[in-house]
Amino acid sequence: MTPGLINPRQILSQIGLWLSVLVIVSPAILFFLWMASLSLKFEVDNAAYPPVLIPENIAWKNYADVLASNRFLTYFTNSLVVTGAATLLAMIVGVPAGYGIARMAAHKSAIVILIARITPGLSYLIPLFLLFQWLGLLGTLVPQIIIHLVVTVPIVIWIMIGYFETTPLELEEAALIDGATRWQVFRHVALPIAKPGLAVAFILAVIFSWNNFVFGIVLAGRETRTLPVAVYNMISFDQLSWGPLAAAALIVTAPVLLLTVMAQRQIVAGLTAGAVKGG
């Protein structure tokens, strides 16, 4: 790429490389562009043939309509509470567990996580649905928080096992010899070093919990829907036009997309380490 050194072969291969990059990235880019376009068009433009990408009149109103409906705020809060609680609980429980498993080298315990990874989310729902019904919890957010642990806890444990296995033992052993308890060692030596791993586990748990749909359609009532369930109900029941629907879809997934692009390094590290996905 030094100017002055013009090698036609190099230029050609550079062009070829950029063309291939363009080809493989365009399905993602075009899809989300089209999603944004749908969400910013009035009904007339969304029904136009041939389709319009950039309309003359931009329908900001679609977003205003979605945000103004008071239900949307309820569902947003529900999503926030369910994902927040399920992720926090998973971190509180899963980070020490990941540490313990890594230090005990109890690799057999990973089988449980593997089973959780293989099991279809629906199979947890049948027994837990009955349990929540007996306990009379179905009208609240508690069942969803608990069942989201099925997604978040294995992710956090799996990533933290991998992370603690790579952190150095020497410091911890020195601290133990100096008379620190195991908890103190964990709290003051292991945990500070593991901060990048904590970030990875947290981000992935948040994303997969936020995206979860299957638990909500069974457990959520009218007042306890999370955003994915609310969006699904918009498709099937309300006779809405495409604009507001696409706007709602984009609002639901926008936090995740932003997080993906901003924290792509952590996400890639976490996904390639465990290739975990919930549900």
Added chain:
Amino acid sequence: MSVVTQTSPAAAQDAAPEREWRPPSYWPFVIPALVVVLAVIIFPWLFTIWMSLNEWKVGSPTTFVGLANYLRLPNDPRFVEAVGHTLSYTVLSVVLPLILGTLSAVVFHQKFAARGFLRGVFIMPMMATPVAIALVWTMMFHPQLGVLNYLLSLVGIPPQLWVFNPNTVIPSLVLVETWQWTPLVMLIVLGGLAAIPTEPYESAQIDGATFWQMFRFITLPLIMPFLFIAGMIRMIDAVKSFDIIFAITQGGPGSASETINVYLYSVAFVYYDLGYGSAIAVVFFLLIVALAALMLYARKRMLWTEIASGA
């Protein structure tokens, strides 16, 4: 699963009990998680197995029926059909992302400007909320107003019915699944490519090998283990695929795209036949385990033929 090298487990076990700070006092760290896992993973599993042995419908008394729920399965045409749909959906949703993901990984392995950012963009489909994506794909599949038929018309292909035609619904859903999950394959294979040393390529270049030859005889054999892991993960996810299918077609038109998972939902939470639903859940799980075992077996066979052919 790639298990990171362990820190001498044998030494930990064989350590003499005299050294008082050595015995595993790490249990307190694990116990809270153990309680959660028992409550939300192990207990549901045991309870599901128990329910599958009972006639268990919401609102009526339960009776123990032994294996009757399981014996219903082979005679249930909807279930048999669902197994077929699941298998064809799975095969397509493993093969296509595997091919496209490998090609994308080869591209992303090169050095170019803004690679990190573009990689972030590339993985957006797999991170985005599936229901939100499904909603937009539904609009794009629309036979009259959808943008896909317009794109087809640009290259002279007649308009399709996509998810509204029983014959094209599964390929159409696979299109979404492929679009969504090719990035995961790409990431795993990219990890494999990063681990390949450069020497084989240098000597191949000296010998005058073409790009394709290098890919076929150096890259492909070396990334095989990663392709295998990617294929395994893809298989497990494709078999279980629910959100996209349910949100776009609910198993329709008719039952043309009803997979086991979608049928399981209907049985358990539309008809509230929880005993039968549990039996489906158990069989479904066993099917996934069997498919995974089959892949492991195929992998072993493949390794043997590779050794036999001297590759």
